[in-house]
Amino acid sequence: MAFTLTSPAFQNGQPIPDRHARRGDNLSPFLEWNDPPPGTQSYVLVMEDTDAASQASRHWVVYDIGGDRRHLAEGRSSKARTEDLPHGFNDFGNLHYDGPDQHPGDKPHTYRFRLAALGIAKLPIGSEPDALVVWQAARENMLGEAELIGTYG
Incomplete structure (x- = not known):
């Protein structure tokens, strides 16, 4: 079988629910x-x-996730509650x-979750x-990559 990344919150290529949006509850989705x-x-x-005006805008980065792990729980990476995993600064300056x-006036954007x-x-x-910095270091040590695409807007 292939290395896959999925979420019960949305199917690949489908809209990301408002509860996971910045202007919604801003909860990180359950990923497995x-x-x-x-x-x-x-x-x-x-x-x-991937549709950000200047370059891909990174909204979330988590690294050193243990190799035996197979999921990240919903809402475990929020401003109020960050899971006990190292986070890098996203392009909003947040950990x-x-x-x-x-x-206002934006077309729907495409969001790519990449798991290396x-x-x-x-x-x-x-x-x-x-x-x-995290993604560049990951690319140097990558064995494989799985991705999940969602849209919003």
């Missing part, structure tokens, strides 16, 4: 994954807006999940890095 590549020791998760956002399976247990980066 199956069939990681052999040798996986940890994971990195990044959520990005937590910031959900999809829509500005890594062959190392800990990324060789400092504490509280930004999302780009």
